[in-house]
Amino acid sequence: MNNPQFPDILIWAIPVFLLGIAIELFWLRRRPIENAYTFKDAITSLVMGSGMSLTDLLFKGINLAFLMWIWLTFPHFDLGYTLPIILLALFVDDFFYYWKHWLYHKSRWFWATHVVHHSSEHYNLTTALRQPWSNYISGTVLLKIPMVFLGFHPVLLAFVGGLNLLYQFWIHTETINKMPRWFEYIFNTPSHHRVHHGRNPRYLDANFGGIFIIWDRLFGTFVPEQENEKPDYGIVVPLKTYNPIKVAFHEYVAMIKDAFQPGLNLKQRFLYVFAPPGTCHDGSKQPIAEIKADFIARHPDQAGTPGLPIK
Structure with missing residues (x-):
């Protein structure tokens, strides 16, 4: 074939992105939301998105060539690319996207790339475009290999991967409160994704789905947005810069400094790179599990509520 x-x-989709941002800004002038936009932050997000587009042009073909080599070298199914297969590919790709996104948050090596997207302390449609420039060194292309063996052509995978990211553009907004209940149950929505971008202890490491939220419901990572707790956007340790170079690479610099500090054994150096973000040998930082546990220690009445452990 x-x-x-x-x-x-x-x-x-670039014109769609720009039109969406213009509509959101127009709406916010009529119905302001506190701290929805700042000029410097929005410009930084747009610069990060432009940089990602450039790295896509330079390196996307390498990933595609690798998957094409897998396709041409090893035995596999070939499902073709009819409309039902495209829809199936979109669904299966979102399942693998869930696990890729989970991995981005659970290992510092991958978080060093993904942290860029979470670094804004605002939540608007420009935040959707705040994307990393280092995707192609993270190694997550390896997660596409099972889909190739299942019979999905690498070119089709690139297409549905783009559709997945395109869907996620519109959910980066505070101008939409909730969608209909059935939609909220099945699909990722602005409400669900606001939770994902929150650094409140209960909202950390939640709602990893791309298009569908059913994976989070199935695997126990779903946390609903609480009416009495607005998400506090950003990363646990605020970045405090609009410099695109620092935004793109600050976590890599910090990771290298941590891993190569004197006096560590090999295991400690390994954990600084591949263990969950916040893992350290001297207790000076906290991984997410400890942040949640400390919050419960200070607020025992919140134990077992959405997003927080029982004790």
Whole structure:
């Protein structure tokens, strides 16, 4: 079967992104939301998105070539690329996206890339475009290999991966409160994703789904947005800079400094790179589990409430 031909959906979607931002700004002028936008933060997000587009142009072909090598070298199914297969690929890709996103938060090596997207202390449609420049060194392309063996063509995987990211653009907003109840149960929504961007202890490491929220419900990572607790956006240790270079690489610099400080054994150096963010040998930082436990110690009445452990 010949290679399928699909458009680069994210390049074609750039006018949609800009129009969406313009509409959101217009709406916020009519119905202001406190701290929704600041000029410097929005410009930084747009610069990060532009940088990601450039790295895509430079390196996306390498990942595709690798998956094409897998496709051409090893035995596999070939499901083709009819409309039902495209929809199936989109669904299966979102399942693998859930686990990739989970990994981004559970290992510092991957978090060093993904932290860029969480570094804004504002939540708007420009935040959706605040994307890393280092995706192609993280190694997450390896998670696409099972889908290739299942019979999904690498070009199709690139296309549905773009559709997944395109879907997630509109959920980065505070202008939409809740969608209909059935929609909130199945799909990722602004409400669910606001939780994901919150650094409140109960909201940390929650709601990893891309298009569908059902994976979080299934695997126990779903946390609903609480009416009495607005998400506090950003990362646990605030970045406090609008410099795009620092935004892009600050966590890599910190990780290297931590891993190569004198007096550590090999295991400690390994954990500084691959263990959950916040893991350290001297207790000077806290991984997410400890942050949640400390919060419960200070607020025992909150134990067992959404997003927080029983004790």
